[in-house]
Amino acid sequence: MKFSESWLRSFVATDRSGDELSHLLTMAGLEVEEVEAVAPAFSQVVVGHVLEVTKHPNADRLNVCRVDIGNGTVAQIVCGAPNVAVGMKVPCALPGAVLPGDFVIKVAKVRGIESSGMLCSAKELGIDADASGLLPLAADAQAGDDVRRLLDLDDRMLTLKLTPNRADCLSLTGIAREVAALTGTKAQFPAVASVTVTGSAARSVALAAPAACPRYCGRVISGVDARAATPEWMARRLLRSGLRPISALVDITNYVMLELGQPLHAFDNARLQGTVRARMAQPDETLRLLNGETLTLADDVLLIADDEKALAMAGIMGGNDSAITLDTTEVFLESAFFAPAAIAGRARRYGFSSDASHRFERGVDFAGTLRALERASELVVAICGGQSGPLSEALAELPARPPLRLRTARVARVLGVEFAPDTIAELLGHLALDCQRDGDDFVVTPPSYRFDLEIEEDLIEEIARLYGYDNIPSQPPRAMLSMLAQSEDSRPLPRLRQILADRGFQEVINFAFVEEARETDFADNRKPVRLANPIASQLAVMRSSLIGGLVGTLQANLRRRQNRVRIFETGRCFLRDQAGAPVAGFRQPWRLGGLAFGGAQPEQWGRPARAVDFFDLKADLEALLLPAVARFEKATHPALHPGRTARVVLDGEAIGFIGELHPQWVQKYELAQAPVLFELELAALLRAHLPQFVEVSRQPPAIRDVALLVDYDLPLQTLLDGFAAHCPPPVQELRLFDIYTGKGVPDGKKSVAFRIVMQDTQKTLQDSEVDFAVQKLIDYAQQAFSAQLRV
Template structure:
């Protein structure tokens, strides 16, 4: 909302300086985004009256002028402006004047003719960009008057950055109400009285969409002079509000909109047929707007129409075919209330915006339409002449203002300031709110122009604004704190992150919404959870796996020549699931959002160095990282398949018999499709399983020396190592403390289809040193079990 400070002060005569006023509005929530001068500083520029104009004897494009500068003083000034003429009033910079840019005017000779001053254009004074000729002044301007005072050039232009809830401040009246409430100054607004009805010409109106347009007023004004000039004071106020002057009738509607906040529209009454109706657009209807854009109107667009055609997009923009022109002699003036929901978003849908739509979609005073129509009628008759006909009005059910209860105790608790009920009453009175006092409580009925007051907190905000945010003390928060319990059977996510960082991984964060193709590739998910309003067309579904994001991060790093990448991510995935309705007990579609951890390793197993040979990271490197992450728990790994992974290099991860994720190399198909130089090793695990910790259990530490034996067993090549290890652990004698694989061998000395597995057996007793007989018996027990369960043979 842009406006001139002098216009505002004509409504409310506050003693605040310009800077104080800007600060006051900003601290009240009406942020002053721009505060600029109407014109830059200049001195000694007065009104000049051109008395004579003659050609310069030594220059074709120059004129010698005799100019009255007041008090009977006439100066000779050489001027090159093409529009200089006898009798016109123009700005005249006297000798000694300092113009914008520190340009000093002196008495000088121009082509041999003395010139005592300079006649100025708007650009030379910094008022406008027009440099085509002299700035013409009003014919009644008095020669010698100071130009800054005449044109009010010490005025300032303020631009408020309003939040959408403060639609009541999209007018000078609304801003003046705020200033009056903030400063205690008295606001004085123009008196609006019904104009005298001097014509019987009328046009009926009807509401065919009463929910979208509950009130519509119109009046025919006959015999207007559309060519009449807009008053200079009106043009000046419009220009300083960022609106270009077009014609007197258009300027009047814009002026009333800025003054009162009610958008208006003027139709050429001769172009209308029958009743003017507020209705929804019909299928296939098109409308040529004033901006020369032809639209095919959707069914949810509210239009103003007559008996034959649509005339305007209601509350947004008028149509070209019914608009006023300089030939208009009879106009139909419209003033209406349109429901915000019926206007919101319609202009943006068609790629444009208007001052009217900006106001209506935020909420316009629904009691203002009739008063604004009378104010506009008064200005039309005063400037363009004419005879006003009776007002045609149709009213349906207008919005209801629901009373809001405000509790004094609640104000004190929210703001931290002990307001007395009398203080609260005084602040509400300054806001001109209709309130009834009930003890220490207040029942406030919001006025028709305040759509933002709906709940108690809205009124508390008003109290805070008037009291002043600067006056609310900053108190340290006070609360009773208690130590939260920390369970020993849970691990913090920060510990997992730190463990991975210690092992050379870096954390990444990817979008939870991904490309649909990646969901199909890495999760074989043909029915992902779709977004209703994606931020980008390609990011249209929610992820069900972290792999797509990790591979995307790998690609980004490879494009930047990072050849060794070790990354991890924790985040939610989104899956469809059936859930039981608590209301009906039936199965309904729902969603699961498991929290997962994803790992990816690519490139060298170690950073490039001289101390060890270079080799690519493999399955077992990431498996070791995973086992370190799970300590002290021990996971099992079983061969499995996964749509994203190599069919022969993929394993399911089990913890305490529960599948918690998978690990493996990326499938060769995706390596090729995503243009990766080698296959990364990836892992994805359920975070809930990783954050569970086993409670520590006491075990006595033996002081006796251990007995260590090696056991080499020949088994079938297809036998999984894990099955043999599980069996040996389950059937080990009590004195066997550890069984660890240290060698796998196939080749000479081992039959085809067989493999040799060598285990290191550690035996120890807490009470005594083990004897050879006890050790041999334990070893034989393990050998016998392996032979019976797996047909294992001792390697010769």
């Protein structure tokens, strides 16, 4: 909303400076987005009355003018403007005047003729781009008067960045009400009286869509002069509000819209037939608008029509077939209330907007419809002449404005400030609200122009605005805080993050809502949890796995030429589960996922480059689990390679998966190599394994290496589990250190070598005891797995 500051001050007298007024409005929620000066600074420019114009003797395009500059002083000025004429009142820059651009006027000779000043165009004063001729001033302007004061050039143009709920401030009246309420002054609005009916011409109106248009008013004014000039004061206010004057009749409707907030429309009454009615568009009905476009309208578009044709898109734009022209002599003025729901979005659907639709779709004062029509009628008769006909009105059910209860205790609880009931009554009184006391509470009926007052919290917001947000103290919260106990059998999440960061991983945070295709690919989830209102069409479902987000982050890094990526993420996943909690029907496990891609180590000279593989990430995972030791069992997962995937088992519980990305997805998502990933249940990782005391032996260990031939398909974990269950007491550690197939090993077999470390805490072991323990393990392997000792 753009408007003139001087126009606003004509409604509400306040001693606040322009900057103070801008700050006041901004802090009250009406952000002043821009402040522009009407004209740049200049000095010593007065009204000049041209008394005589003669041709310059030495130049064909110059004139020598005698100009009255006030106080009986006549100056000789050489002028080249084509429109200079005797009797004109024009701006005259006196010698010593400084014009925009630091242009100093001096007494000079022009082609041999002395010139004591300069007659100015609008461009030379910086108030318009028009440089075609001198700027004509009002005929009643007095010679010698200051032009800045005459044209109010010290005025400023303010632009408000209004939120959609404050449609009442899309007018000077609304803004003046706000300023009056904020400053405690009283606004003075132009008196609007019913226009005296002097003509008999009238046109009946009707409502065929009362829900969309519950009030429609009109009046015929005959004998108007459409060619009448728009008054200078009106044109000036329109220009400073961002509207260029067009013709007197159009300018009047625009002026009333800016002044009162009620959009109006003027039809050429001679081009109308029968009753004017508000109705919905018929199937495939067309309308040619004032902007020249011909639209085929949907049946949910509200129209203004007569007995033969559509005349206008209601509340949006008039039609070309009923438009007024400079030859119009009879006008039908329209003023109506259109329901916001009937106007909202219709103009944007067809690719344009208008000042009228901007207001109607946010809500216009339905009680001010007649007042705006009377104001426009008054201005038309005063400026264009004519005889005003009787008023025509069709009325249905207007919007209800139910009263709201405001509790004093609730105000204090929400704002954190104790307000006395009398203070609340005073603040609400500034807004001229219909307010009734009920003990310490209030019953407030919102006015017709405040569509944003619908609940108690809206009234509390008004109190905060008027009281001043700056005056509400900022109080720190007070609460009893105690150190939370950290159990020894749990690990804090920051510790896990630190371990992964120490191993070269970086934490990422991805959206919990993902593409449905990724849910299908990486989780084989055919029935994901869908969002009722997604922020984007491609982010329509909730994730049931972290893998999709990690792969997406990898793609983003690869597009930015990051060829080595190690990332992890912690977050919730969302699955359907009838026994789920805390939301019935849904389970929300908290998981940790990681991904490694590119080189196993950063590029360096000390070792050859090698791509990261399953075992690199497995080592990272084992470091994350320490001191606990997990088992890794062959498994399948929809996102991972079928032969390079393992289930992670901790304390007998499956807690997640680790493996390479499936080749199908490597190809689909255009990855240069297969990343390695893991995804684990975070709850299992947060459980700590308490340390247990074990006596450290002072005796030397006995070490033996044993190589066994076993079936190629025998899982090594099965062999290790068996040894762990049958180790004799001296054995302290049994570690696999080699696997071999090839020359010397029969087909279908593999050689596995173990290092056996034996030690006693009380004595040095004898060779016989060592040999017995080793033989016992070999015997177990031969019996349980048909193993053979490799020599």
